Amino acid sequence: MKVLITNVQVYTVSHGVIDKGSVLVEDGKISQVSAGDIQVEGANVVDGKGLTLMPGFIDAHTHVGISEEGFGWEGADYNEWVDPVTPYLRAIDGINPMEQGVKDALEGGITTICAAPGSANVIGGTACVFKPFGKAIDKMVIKDPVALKAATGENPKRVYRDMKKSPVTRMATASLMRQALLKAKSYMEKKEKYANEPEKQPDFDLGMEHLCMVLRKEIPMKIHAHRADDILTAIRIAREFDINITIDHCTEGHLVPEEIAESKFPCIVGPNLTNRSKVELMNKSFETPAVLHKHGVLFAIMTDHPVIPIQFLPLTVGLAVKYGLPYDEGIKAITINAAKILGLDERLGSIESGKDADLVLWEGDPLSVDGKPMFVMVNGQIAVNKLQ
Structure with missing residues (x-):
């Protein structure tokens, strides 16, 4: 054609x-x-x-299809909040490609979507990238997995506090993330050491396999971090394990732009078109993208759909432009920059x-x-x- x-x-x-x-x-x-x-x-x-x-515009962080609009628990498939460490989960298994958010994306000019598990867990599972055109998600997906979702800050604390289960502090969240990576490192080293002796290899573990992909730098860890100290914790852990990460949300990124620039890790900023619904959003600002741009940080802008309906992705960029981001850089934030961060710039953007x-x-x-x-x-x- x-x-x-x-x-x-x-x-x-x-x-x-x-x-x-x-x-x-x-x-x-x-x-x-x-x-x-x-x-x-x-x-x-x-x-x-x-x-x-x-x-076509690209939203590099959403829960489209995995958090269905107009439903309660029936369509809430983005958080398996019974265990804080669930690296074995895959977002693709929870996506309904016929839900309203997928249709809204297409009607709104968004042609590529990254869908990830939520941030209830310290490690939540793998994210995938798909195009919102089709009926079968397997035929719509263009990269799976694209990253392994993780979270710092208030969300894991809030979820597990009521269960009287760790983590209830930021210390515990960081330690659980480290512990999972250390277990995966041991698992990977044992597999490599006994590559020619199958009887000595560890039993296959899907969660460990996903974490090993992070350790081998095949995919980044996609870390939910709003507050400046959480951003720096994410960077600290990434350096300790020599892994690649993306800093997702990056709400207080404008407070520590030098540290982010020095780390060379990309950011996916947003959602800014919301109220300050929790403490870690108190310093939310539409100026964050402009500050990151001035410091040479590679960044994209996202909706975190359904937090902001995905069709309003361009409008959120327009507000960033209003607050100092150059227009061309705003377009890049939802085209080529987003494609680079997702490792798809040879095809998209x-x-x-x-x-x-x-x-x-x-x-x-x-x-x-x-x-x-x-x-x-x-x-x-x-x-x-x-x-x-």
Whole structure:
């Protein structure tokens, strides 16, 4: 299938803005990007006059599909809050691809979603990345696992305090995280030592296998950390075990930007369009992305859906721009930066030849309340078309 989008302002992200450009899509990929017309036979032509073409937006931290809208416990599949350490869980097994949040994402121009377990547990299980177009999650997923979810701060304390079970302090949360990593290190070393002696190898343990992926730097640990001291604890543990992490939420990142920059760990900031519902959100600020940008930190912006409905991802970026983040950096925060953090920048995040044809035609500025996604493509297939 060939689709030619023509007569459109092309916001490439990687190579600037083309005022009157054309983009040719073939076999699910972007095959040509031109500053003028593209001559091709047999293509479906989409006239984008007056509209802006952007890469599909990416939300790098959500609970879409695993926390179903309009349900109570029946659709709450994101926290297995009976044990604080559950690295064996997989988000993909809890995602309902037909729930309303998935549909809202697509209608809102968000074409790539990272869905993770919640933050009730110190270690919650693996996250995956999928595109919100389809009926079977196995066919929609493009990276699984993408990270192993972990959490610091108030959430694990609040959940397990009532059970009279550790952790009820930040000390215990950090120690449980360390203990899990130490067990996994021992498990991995024993497997390697007795690679040729199967009878001496440890029994297979799915949770240990997921933690070993972190220790081998095959995936990062995706650490929920709001407060500055929790951010620094995450960095401390990452350094102790020489692992890669992403600092998710990073609410007080603007208070310790030098330390974050020095660590070189990326951040996924948000959700900022909420009230200060708990103590660790007291210093929440829309200025956090601008401060991180000034210090050279690689960051994305997220909704934490359903905390902020995923279709409002561009609006949250617009508010960050209002508070000092350069406009282009705001777009990068939900395109190429998010793709880099998820390890998918070779496929996603910009309009370039060879990348996935996840494209959105916008009427108005997508970062404003007036922005409207009029045409959405996922993998070169037309998923939403309001031009007709």
